Amino acid sequence: MRLSNRNKASVYNFVNTLLLIAVALGIVVFFADRHRLKALGDESYLLIIVPVVILLAFHLNGRQIFEYDSDGEALNFKNRNIIPFLNKPLYDEFPKYKLIKYEVICIFFIKRLYVTVSSKNNGSTVLKYQISYLTQKEVNNLKFSLNKVVKANKEKKD
Structure with missing residues (x-):
């Protein structure tokens, strides 16, 4: 399954530009006043x-x-900002069998995805993604896809 909100980047750029203009106008009107x-x-x-x-x-x-791809034998997660120099983009790719569990945390309007992956050195690693700008339907589709992978991994262990 593929999930992406990349097509909304122009909307986010517009909102960001609008907010920057509002700040600039606010400063000008403040000093004029x-x-x-x-x-x-x-x-x-x-x-x-x-x-x-x-x-x-x-x-x-x-x-x-946020982009997610579960087609094939690997899971791909991409998380980036619309302004490239603001945050370092996250890109993780790992085999499906390494996925142990995941958790979606929602606090007010902030959503985070925590993915626990097995690793050779530490036993497990937690990867963090920011999914605040996904719609509820997209979050539900993401949960459904990750549930399928976790369930398949548990069946293989048993």
């Missing part, structure tokens, strides 16, 4: 604070693009 207009008073700080908080929430929510 402080030096010329003096209409807003202390509320003028909100012109900077609100767009900056929304922009930070957008980027702290995690990497926007």
Whole structure:
């Protein structure tokens, strides 16, 4: 099964650009109000604070693009940001038989995928992916696919 929200990258770029413009306009209006207009008073700080908080929430929510491929004998996970220099992209590929378990954590609007993979050196390794920008249907499809792999691995052990 293949899962990707790469086609939404243009929407995420648009939102990011819109937020950056809102921050820039907020700064311009803030200084115009402080030096010329003096209409807003202390509320003028909100012109900077609100767009900056929304922009930070957008980027702290995690990497926007998530790709998953379970076709063949390997599992492929890709997780990257729309702005290439902001975060290092994650790319992991490993055989299906190494998947031990997975867990999806949802806290408010932040979603994380934790995948536990067996390894020779440490016994197991936990890989972390940010899936906040996936729809609920996409998350359910991801869970279904990973459940199939985990179930097949447990049947092979028994």
